[in-house]
Amino acid sequence: QVQLVESGGGLVQVGGSLRLSCAASGRTFSSYTVGWFRQAPGKEREFVMAISGNGGSRYYAGSVEGRFTISRDHAKNTVTLQINSLKSEDTAVYYCAATRYSGTHYYKSLFDYWGQGTLLTVSS
Numbered sequence: 001q002v003q004l005v006e007s008g009g010g011l012v013q014v015g016g017s018l019r020l021s022c023a024a025s026g027r028t029f030s031s032y033t034v035g036w037f038r039q040a041p042g043k044e045r046e047f048v049m050a051i052s053g054n055g056g057s058r059y060y061a062g063s064v065e066g067r068f069t070i071s072r073d074h075a076k077n078t079v080t081l082q083i084n085s086l087k088s089e090d091t092a093v094y095y096c097a098a099t100r101y102s103g104t105h106y107y108k109s110l111f112d113y114w115g116q117g118t119l120l121t122v123s124s
Helices: none
Strands: 003-007 010-013 018-025 033-039 046-051 058-060 068-073 078-083 092-099 118-123
Touching: 003 092, 018 033, 018 092, 018 118, 033 078, 046 068, 046 078, 058 068, 078 092
Parallel strands: 010 118
Antiparallel strands: 003 018, 018 078, 033 046, 033 092, 046 058, 068 078, 092 118
16 A cells, blocks of 8 residues: 655745655565546546656656656655756646656556645746
8 A cells, every 4th residue: 555645845936846746655565566646627637757666767748848857865764856947737636656667658547546636826
């Protein structure tokens, strides 16, 4: 069993940066791929980025390439999403999720555990 808690959301201006964190419980967390998803108002939840259990592989949606980075700290059981050059279309609730699946393409049904989400609002 894995429990996930996101933090770091808030109100940020266009062009700014923000770091979202996902804290996990569970002794086997390092064996899980962790992904970040986001859901904008009125839209489907979409995949953003994922990082493999050992942190050696990263996967991302094309829409965030170059602006989003993901990392994990095994000692702290956390996964961090760094977002730079924020755009108004980045406004969404951001969720972290965990799965034992390991591959090259990710979508929400592959993930077994989810956090409650954290809201990021980008204002112009």
